[in-house]
Every structure is written in C-alpha cells, then in structure tokens.
Amino acid sequence: MTEPASLGSAPPPEPAGDDHVRGAGPEALVYLDLGCPRCAGTWAEVAFLPLRICVRHFPLAAKRPRSPALHAATEAAALQSEDGFWGLWDSLLADRSHVDDPHLWERVERLGLDLDRFESDRRSPAVAARVRRDFVSGIRAGVTGTPSAFTASGPVEGDLAAALAALAEGR
Amino acid sequence: MIAPGAQAPDFTLPDQDGNEVSLSDYAGRKLILAFYPLDFSPVCTDQLSIYQEVLGEIEERGGAIAGVSVDSAFCHAAFREKLGLTIPLLADFHPKGAVCDAYGAFLPDYGTSNRSLVLIGEDGAVAWSYAAPTPMEIPGANLIFDALDSGA
Numbered sequence: 001m002t003e004p005a006s007l008g009s010a011p012p013p014e015p016a017g018d019d020h021v022r023g024a025g026p027e028a029l030v031y032l033d034l035g036c037p038r039c040a041g042t043w044a045e046v047a048f049l050p051l052r053i054c055v056r057h058f059p060l061a062a063k064r065p066r067s068p069a070l071h072a073a074t075e076a077a078a079l080q081s082e083d084g085f086w087g088l089w090d091s092l093l094a095d096r097s098h099v100d101d102p103h104l105w106e107r108v109e110r111l112g113l114d115l116d117r118f119e120s121d122r123r124s125p126a127v128a129a130r131v132r133r134d135f136v137s138g139i140r141a142g143v144t145g146t147p148s149a150f151t152a153s154g155p156v157e158g159d160l161a162a163a164l165a166a167l168a169e170g171r
Numbered sequence: 172m173i174a175p176g177a178q179a180p181d182f183t184l185p186d187q188d189g190n191e192v193s194l195s196d197y198a199g200r201k202l203i204l205a206f207y208p209l210d211f212s213p214v215c216t217d218q219l220s221i222y223q224e225v226l227g228e229i230e231e232r233g234g235a236i237a238g239v240s241v242d243s244a245f246c247h248a249a250f251r252e253k254l255g256l257t258i259p260l261l262a263d264f265h266p267k268g269a270v271c272d273a274y275g276a277f278l279p280d281y282g283t284s285n286r287s288l289v290l291i292g293e294d295g296a297v298a299w300s301y302a303a304p305t306p307m308e309i310p311g312a313n314l315i316f317d318a319l320d321s322g323a
Contacts, residue, residue: 006316006320007225007228007312007313007316008313008316008317008320009311009313009314009316009317010313060217060220060221060224061223061224061255062219062220062223062224062254062255062256063217063220063254063255065255135224139221139224139225139311139312139313140313140316141313142311142313142314143311144217144218144221144309144310144311144312145217145221145309
C-alpha cells in the first residue's frame with residue numbers, strides 16, 4: 001500500500017508545467033477561491049498589473065459549496081485552451097452570480113469552447129485531481145484563507161492588492 | 172498552553188447534537204483538538220473549513236479532529252450546518268471554558284479560548300501543541316500534518 005501523500009509544511013512549488021501563468025514582470029503566485037468575494041475584489045485590482053501572475057485553485061467546499069464545481073469548470077476549459085481557462089477564470093471572478101449550470105454553459109459558449117467536451121471533462125477525476133493538486137500545495141504552504149499570495153520574498157502579509165501593486169512598481 | 176509530554180486532561184463535553192463526548196472515547200487513536208474563540212466569527216469560519224477539507228487525510232493517518240469553543244451545543248449545531256462541517260464541535264459551555272482552561276487555552280480577559288491545536292497521542296499524552304500568536308492567525312493544516320507525520 002502506498003504511503004499517503006504528504007501534507008506537511010513545504011514552500012509552494014515554483015510555477016511550472018500546466019500551472020496557469022499570465023503577464024510579464026516580477027513573479028507572484030496567488031491562491032484564490034472563485035466563490036470568495038475578497039478574491040473577486042483583489043483580482044479586479046491585481047489581474048492586469050505588470051506582474052507575472054500564477055494562479056492556483058483553493059476552493060473551500062464547506063464554506064462555498066459551488067466553488068469546487070467552478071474551479072473544475074476552469075480546468076475543463078483549460079483542457080481545450082489556455083485562453084479558454086483565462087476567459088472563464090476572469091469571467092467567474094468578474095461576475096460571481098450567474099454561476100449555476102445554465103449560466104455556466106452560456107459563459108463557456110460565449111468563449112467559443114466545445115460545450116459537450118466541457119461537460120464531460122469538468123466532472124472527470126483528472127480535473128478534480130488537478131484542482132486538488134493546487135489546493136494541497138496551498139495547504140502545505142500554510143495557506144489558511146483566500147486570497148493568499150507568495151512572491152520571491154515569501155508569503156504576502158496584509159493588504160494583498162497593495163503589496164502586489166508595490167511589487168509591480170518595483171517598490 | 173499545555174506542553175508535549177503532559178497527560179491530556181480528561182473531559183466530557185456535549186457535542187453539537189447534545190451527545191456526551193469524552194477523551195476516553197478516542198483511546199487508541201490520535202486526537203487533534205482545535206480550540207477556537209467563537210462560532211460564526213469570521214476567522215473561525217475559515218479555520219474549520221480548512222480542516223474539513225483535509226479531514227480524509229487526517230483520518231487516513233489514524234487521526235480524529237474535534238473543535239472546542241465556549242459556545243453552546245445549539246450554537247455549534249447551527250454553525251456546523253451553516254458551514255457544512257462534519258467535524259464534531261464540543262461545547263465547553265458549562266462551566267464556561269473549563270476544558271479550554273485545563274489545556275491552557277482559555278483567555279480570561281475575553282471569556283473565550285485562544286486559537287490553538289493540541290495533538291493527543293494514542294497513549295493519551297500530549298504529543299504536540301501550538302497556539303496562534305495572534306487571534307487573527309489561523310494555524311495552518313500543514314502544522315497538523317507535520318505533527319501527525321513526525322511520529323508523534
């Protein structure tokens with residue numbers, strides 16, 4: 001029987017492989033819950049700063065029951081295209097209402113994605129594992145709420161949007 | 172805060188359903204007690220939700236976890252339902268904070284527990300404890316796994 005994978009303390013892994021990274025500039029790693037109002041507010045302020053931002057999934061199902069499905073939806077979009085991922089990610093944070101299935105389908109279609117494939121992929125074990133992988137990395141890094149961020153200097157304390165704005169300005 | 176090596180003080184408290192829960196119920200298992208100030212306060216909401224997410228992994232390692240605060244069983248029931256928790260919550264309501272106090276977690280100026288974790292080994296001795304330095308800091312779940320995996 002294999003040992004259970006560790007959840008002990010470990011710094012967050014550097015962005016790599018199929019991590020979702022966008023932009024150019026100083027690196028910032030951000031853990032978000034798509035159902036979290038603070039995350040939506042912070043994302044509006046930081047999403048298009050001159051930073052190289054890597055986003056990772058941190059849904060808290062007990063607190064926000066719809067979040068796991070939304071995170072899975074973005075990974076299903078990612079399987080079709082990285083633009084599809086970002087389109088859905090940005091869309092879900094810009095409008096946290098209208099996230100039930102019919103509205104989700106509408107968003108997916110507006111992004112030009114294959115809806116049948118999306119529907120099949122978003123409930124797949126592979127997509128669930130991909131979301132869980134990010135969540136576990138956050139747990140191991142000591143993430144206890146969202147939004148949480150890490151830069152080259154380590155975990156970001158206090159006002160996250162302000163800290164990332166300062167980073168972008170080279171302060 | 173109670174230190175590793177000390178025998179974990181025995182307790183019997185009602186859970187959210189009013190059922191009596193004792194330390195001896197967990198004999199032969201590792202038990203994590205998550206002390207926290209108050210149901211429904213914003214920081215506590217995230218703390219227990221985090222632990223809920225990794226409950227499977229805690230149980231995989233032969234552990235069990237229970238939350239403890241000075242709230243009543245009725246309050247715990249509502250809080251659990253609101254958050255969709257399956258983690259048991261124990262009501263250290265009467266005498267107020269007596270069990271928190273026995274574990275060194277009670278803050279008499281506030282009338283609530285601090286925010287802390289205690290790992291009790293299968294032998295009933297405290298294997299590890301951690302108190303958050305400020306009330307706003309949530310002890311990460313990674314700390315629980317560090318303690319469980321270290322052979323405590």
